[in-house]
Amino acid sequence: MTKILVIAEHLGGKLNGSTARAVSAAAAVKPDAIDVIVLSDAPDAVAAEAAKIDGVSKVLTIARAENAHSLAAVYAPQIVKVASGYTHVFVPSTTFGKDLAPRVAALLGVSQVSDVMSVEGPHTFKRPIYAGNAIVTVEVDATSTVVATIRTASWAAAASNGSAPVEPLNVEPLLPSHTRFVNLQQGKSDRPDLQGAPKVVSGGRGVGSKENFEIVYKFADKIGAAVGASRAAVDAGYVPNELQVGQTGKIIAPELYIAVGISGAIQHLTGIKDAGTIVAINKDGEAPIFEIADIGLVGDLFKILPELEAAIG
Amino acid sequence: MKILVGYKRVVDYNVRIQVKPDGTGVVTDGVKLSANPFDDIALEEALRLRERGVAEEVVVVGIGPADLTAHLRNGLAMGANRAIHVQTADAVSPLTAARTFLKLVEKEQPGLVILGKQAIDDDANQTGQMLAALWDRPQATFASKVEIADGKATVTREVDAGLETIEAELPVVITTDLRLNEPRFIKLPDIMKAKSKPIDVIELGSLGVDVADHIKTIHYAAPPKRSKGVMVKDAAELVTALKQKGLL
CATH class of the missing domain: 3.40.50.1220 (TPP-binding domain)
Structure with missing residues (x-):
């Protein structure tokens, strides 16, 4: 059974478009199931958006006050608990995913495939190195969990016609308190988002x-x-x-x-x-x-x- | 406080890399090698923290073959107090690098480990986060500002949405982004001084690190080329061309 866990990226109660791109990459593996997981203090609105993404089997949510901000040190132990039921963990290769995925991979004791640009098989992927001046094909040992970040520019966002069920989870690993969010200075702009704009x-x-x-x-x-x-x-x-x-x-x-x-x-x-x-x-x-x-x-x-x-x- | 700095040697950022025709790798023979630019930024930050009195000792760490010594001497010439050379002839994955750093961290007990956010050869962007996970300590990735006070690091991070500030209890793993600082140039007298600074050589095999790599690179290829475009002579022609493509 190939089962892929996609970690949703979101901010301010809105799902980031990179999540639907990671789902596209997951679909290319032709898995038996693609589940999206939303970690948040209030995951409902984001989970409802994620449930619409085509190809998603179900949306899992972990609602905890500690998940109000996407701190890798806080998210990673929770994802690791859930990941045991999956063959693959996919995360968008954005600053969110780049921060989080290696922390998950290390806790699972596996290496990570960064910036997946194409799926050649369930354990075979292409990724860029040397600023994209070479493309390598990498093969992950078939017995290891595949932890990968998905190069969003290589994948079109999956459409939003689905209606997957949403399932709240109770996972309660001990979470660290050594890292705290202070603030986010965000550029205010009415212009289209750079990462998704045509x-x-x-x-x-x-x-x-x-x-x-x-x-x-x-x-x-x-x-x-x-x-x-x-x-x-x-x-x-x-x-x-x-x-x-x-x-x-x-x-x-x-x-x-x-x-x-x-x-x-x-x-x-x-x-x-x-x-x-x-x-x-x-x-x-x-x-x-x-x-x-x-x-x-x-x-x-x-x-x-x-x-x-x-x-x- | 002691600071460990990851100091990787990579193909210089100005080199346009060529893939070997048989797809077994990239051409590195005779190619200029330099410090990973993000690691120079990491070292610079550590030196500034020492100069501000926040740290007493800066240790540069390299993992690689015997000839890495000259590269580590550059780190010493820039101002590090000493170097640790973990010697191995094999390629090292980010997970192996993180496990190696963990061994050094257990021995050296640093208050900070500063690494580049990514190396510009494999562009993996993993080692710092993996070390923080294995060490069970905070991570502050993509740092553009670092302040250390009262046993805490306050770090501003360059994230997709803007600038995020987090606070973390020491010891902390920090990875550097481009705008954290501008690394100093090495001066000739410092190169002379660096010759007498100590480099500890440790065989990777002696550290008891699990070096298993379950990701194999099976093929290298040049990226697909974009075909040569056309030149237009003025704004009107450009608008016409874009309208023809349905882009305006």
Whole structure:
């Protein structure tokens, strides 16, 4: 029996879209069951959303006050208790999953497969290494539990037509109190979420300043796109860290990616390779971004972006 | 307080890696090797904590073959007090690395272990979290700010939603993100000084670590290439091209 436990990611009472992507990866294993587990102080709303994901057999919930924030040290012992009934544990490869999954794997005494981009068999997976410059096929010993993080950009979200049952669990391992949540500073934005948006406009060092970044936001709003940035732009303080796209930031796969004033270091390119269409706008015609762009335009972004807005009408 | 720092040697981040034609690995012969950039950040943070009087001793730890010594000397030249070289000729998985660190932690009793959030070769992003689990201590991953006071670490973490701050009782495992600090450059006199700093060499086999790896890499391939695109000459042409693709 192949049974997969998918750990739901959620924030503020809402299920994160990465969960449905992890379910897609789980479905590719062709298992006998896919159960989603929601850990929260109040899991009901999130569990109801998770229950709709196609392919989910049931949704398990653990409601405890300690689960109000997703602390890996608190979540992991609970997941380990539940994981004994499963052959696979899948977690989205977001900062939530990257923090949590290795802690679960170590407690289970197994290695982890990070960033699964394709499923070749129940124990065989492909994953990127060297910032995506090589793809390895790895095989997990058939007798070990597979703990894997799922590279969200490689998987479309499973649809939401299902109606799986929700089952509350009582697992009561001793939870540590050595780690406490203090606060979360969240960028307030009405723009689409960078990780799920079909269109993304990203700015780089070429944008030049925090003030100048307004032109990127303005253009993104014009076409209904999310806003991203290169590491250089984040390091320079033009935009907050959660906008960073690349090897160590967010890996995204929008239908349309427009890179503005981004030269295209390999660490950035690895974050956007799965995009449908990549457009590069840069004043340097030799910039490496043009090597992978589907459509390139050499020129001054401060002139081109307003022209684009006018041309779109 | 003592701080242990993980100091891994990897293919330099500027090298464009090539996959061997037979799919058995990547070409590393004659390729420039450097400290994992996140580990340089980890070491820098440890040094700053020592300079602020929070820690007395910074120990860099490397796991790898005999020739890792030169790399560890760089860590000593940057300012670490001493180094531990866990010697093995075999490739080491994150779980084995975490189990190895656990042995060292039991012996050294550090207040902090600082590791890079990921190594830029295998991009696994696991060792710190695994060590914290095995050690049954807090983890503060993807750190962009670290404050140590009153037996606690207050750490700001770069997460997808923004910046999360957590508080954890020492000892703690911290993994570094890019914006925690800017590592210092090594100065020539420090390279000379580093030559007299101690490096303890321990055979991995002597630590009694379970090195079983139940994940096997069976094939390496180059990533699929994106086909060469087209250049347009102005904004109007770009809009037309995007409209044709149904993207605008």
